[in-house]
Amino acid sequence: MAEKKMIYLQPTPVRIWHWLNALGIVTLCVTGAQIRFPEYVPLFGNYKNAILLHNTAGFVVAISFSIWFFYYAFVARSMGKIYVPTKDDLQSGILRQAKFYFLTYFLGWENPHHPSPEDKFNPLQKSAYLAIMFVLVPLVSLSGILLTNVDPLRGLIIMVGGLKILMGLHFLLACSLCAFLFTHIYLATLGHTPFAHFKPMWTGWEEELEEHHSPAAH
Amino acid sequence: MKNASKPRFMWLCILLVLLFPLGALAMDSEECQGCHGDIDSVGEDLYINEAAYGHTAHSGMGCMACHEEVSDEHPDDGASISASSCSDCHEEVETEYMASAHAENATCGDCHNPHTALGLADVSGHDMNQQCSNCHENTDVVESHADWLPQADLHVAKLPCISCHTGSEDYVIILHIIQKESEAAFGDFEISKHQDLQALAGDKKVQSLVDLNSDNFISLAELRTFNRNPDYKSMRLQATMTPKEASHSVKTLDNRWDCSFCHTSGTENMQTSFLALPNDEGTFSRIEVEEGAVLHALTGTPDFYMMGTTRSASLNIIGLLIIIGGTLMPIGHGTLRFLTRKNRKH
Numbered sequence: 001m002a003e004k005k006m007i008y009l010q011p012t013p014v015r016i017w018h019w020l021n022a023l024g025i026v027t028l029c030v031t032g033a034q035i036r037f038p039e040y041v042p043l044f045g046n047y048k049n050a051i052l053l054h055n056t057a058g059f060v061v062a063i064s065f066s067i068w069f070f071y072y073a074f075v076a077r078s079m080g081k082i083y084v085p086t087k088d089d090l091q092s093g094i095l096r097q098a099k100f101y102f103l104t105y106f107l108g109w110e111n112p113h114h115p116s117p118e119d120k121f122n123p124l125q126k127s128a129y130l131a132i133m134f135v136l137v138p139l140v141s142l143s144g145i146l147l148t149n150v151d152p153l154r155g156l157i158i159m160v161g162g163l164k165i166l167m168g169l170h171f172l173l174a175c176s177l178c179a180f181l182f183t184h185i186y187l188a189t190l191g192h193t194p195f196a197h198f199k200p201m202w203t204g205w206e207e208e209l210e211e212h213h214s215p216a217a218h
Numbered sequence: 219m220k221n222a223s224k225p226r227f228m229w230l231c232i233l234l235v236l237l238f239p240l241g242a243l244a245m246d247s248e249e250c251q252g253c254h255g256d257i258d259s260v261g262e263d264l265y266i267n268e269a270a271y272g273h274t275a276h277s278g279m280g281c282m283a284c285h286e287e288v289s290d291e292h293p294d295d296g297a298s299i300s301a302s303s304c305s306d307c308h309e310e311v312e313t314e315y316m317a318s319a320h321a322e323n324a325t326c327g328d329c330h331n332p333h334t335a336l337g338l339a340d341v342s343g344h345d346m347n348q349q350c351s352n353c354h355e356n357t358d359v360v361e362s363h364a365d366w367l368p369q370a371d372l373h374v375a376k377l378p379c380i381s382c383h384t385g386s387e388d389y390v391i392i393l394h395i396i397q398k399e400s401e402a403a404f405g406d407f408e409i410s411k412h413q414d415l416q417a418l419a420g421d422k423k424v425q426s427l428v429d430l431n432s433d434n435f436i437s438l439a440e441l442r443t444f445n446r447n448p449d450y451k452s453m454r455l456q457a458t459m460t461p462k463e464a465s466h467s468v469k470t471l472d473n474r475w476d477c478s479f480c481h482t483s484g485t486e487n488m489q490t491s492f493l494a495l496p497n498d499e500g501t502f503s504r505i506e507v508e509e510g511a512v513l514h515a516l517t518g519t520p521d522f523y524m525m526g527t528t529r530s531a532s533l534n535i536i537g538l539l540i541i542i543g544g545t546l547m548p549i550g551h552g553t554l555r556f557l558t559r560k561n562r563k564h
């Protein structure tokens with residue numbers, strides 16, 4: 001049978017980043033909804049509160065993004081290894097992982113990917129996180145910075161195509177992040193127990209099951 | 219409103235001309251301007267700029283309408299000349315303004331020069347704010363408003379003060395053509411001058427730059443053509459929210475604290491927009507723009523967006539679809555996961 005082995009999967013800076021980021025993004029989604037639809041989402045008292053909270057949360061996300069970036073790029077120096085899919089991942093890994101999520105998972109087979117600190121994510125996660133962390137989050141943050149400085153940065157905004165295009169971009173990217181959030185939280189419950197992935201994100205330690213023959217987890 | 223009063227004015231002038239046969243009682247405006255229109259003969263303080271004066275509604279009345287007591291001996295008699303009070307003719311405005319607390323701070327003449335006074339539709343928001351900045355220094359206003367107003371610099375730069383500080387109830391969107399003052403990427407934009415636009419229009423009227431078929435109405439298609447024309451790349455449309463009618467109840471209204479007075483899906487009038495084109499004398503003429511210009515997702519007014527107010531419905535739908543897309547995984551996968559839960563029990 002399987003025996004438990006603990007591995008230190010999520011270092012402290014990553015955990016701090018992640019929960020700051022999660023809190024920030026959820027706040028941004030909700031306040032953003034109020035800012036765009038003030039008649040329908042009067043959650044934070046008045047409009048001004050929503051804006052101040054939104055701007056603050058944006059600031060928190062930008063800071064936590066820097067923690068994340070700084071840690072992976074300069075301290076752990078594992079950003080490329082962890083986040084960039086390898087040729088192998090692209091050629092067969094993604095398919096293999098998709099097959100697991102959409103077919104063999106239901107049959108009770110085992111996850112073909114076993115996380116280790118050096119190879120934390122399965123190929124699908126890698127691609128998704130890469131898109132989120134290197135495209136979506138930076139773009140939303142940049143457009144947000146422009147939007148909080150419309151007057152001084154007007155020249156730049158016009159280079160982007162104008163305030164409306166920038167606003168549309170910010171809005172649609174934000175919707176994408178919100179969509180990611182649903183999928184992300186759901187996928188995180190697909191561990192061998194529903195909370196198996198949440199625990200390491202909180203404590204840092206993952207319970208890896210050393211199993212050699214039995215095809216499925218508990 | 220202005221157009222309606224023009225004919226009335228002409229009659230007033232004719233009446234005045236009939237009542238005061240030229241030269242019989244006193245000098246006419248032209249004579250006055252012989253001296254007062256010449257800065258060298260009267261000096262700066264007594265100079266009346268003929269061009270600026272000529273475009274005011276007041277000019278139609280003649281100098282004597284307000285300076286009744288000018289004698290034939292003027293200026294040699296040294297007699298001081300009276301000037302009628304604004305309230306003689308603008309009773310309603312006077313009553314409204316005198317009831318405001320601001321009446322203690324400024325008189326009509328502090329904000330208006332009777333020799334250059336123009337109507338609401340003839341001036342840009344910037345011109346209006348010029349009147350206030352004589353006493354309320356712009357940097358001070360930005361600083362004090364920033365205490366409570368997000369993006370105070372933007373609000374103060376783009377909105378007429380009277381949009382927040384008078385009891386106006388209805389607003390219209392006014393579009394101006396602006397252009398960069400220098401080639402620098404962060405160069406300031408200023409409202410295009412008549413000469414600049416005329417140079418682009420060539421021998422056609424300035425209006426034809428945007429109003430392609432010159433029907434005094436700008437359709438969304440015309441607006442889009444203007445926005446996309448690479449020849450006009452240096453120009454952008456800027457918009458602001460101006461009271462539909464000028465009110466003089468100068469004060470701080472409670473509901474202007476509430477951002478959603480403006481930032482909420484627009485009232486009827488917020489759908490009404492005009493393009494204000496500069497005339498060669500520095501005033502503006504308004505041309506109506508088809509409804510929905512500020513709401514259009516990308517093209518109508520690319521540089522004008524009021525949060526909560528001018529959101530585009532089509533983008534809302536795309537956004538919603540994206541979010542729904544994000545819930546498909548939890549819902550679809552979750553259902554199958556539930557149905558096949560036995561397979562994972564060993």
Ligand code: HEM
Nearest residue numbers: 014021022025120129132133137181184185188197198201
């Ligand atoms: C309340 C909201 C959230 C919850 C409950 C949550 C939960 C989790 C969990 C359990 C993990 C570990 C599982 C795994 O490695 O896949 C994780 C990792 C991750 N999450 Fe989230 N998350 C949330 C919000 C977000 C947001 C908003 C983002 C990005 C915009 C995000 C980006 C990531 C990334 C990039 C990782 C991998 C981190 C690493 O190890 O480097 N999460 N999340």
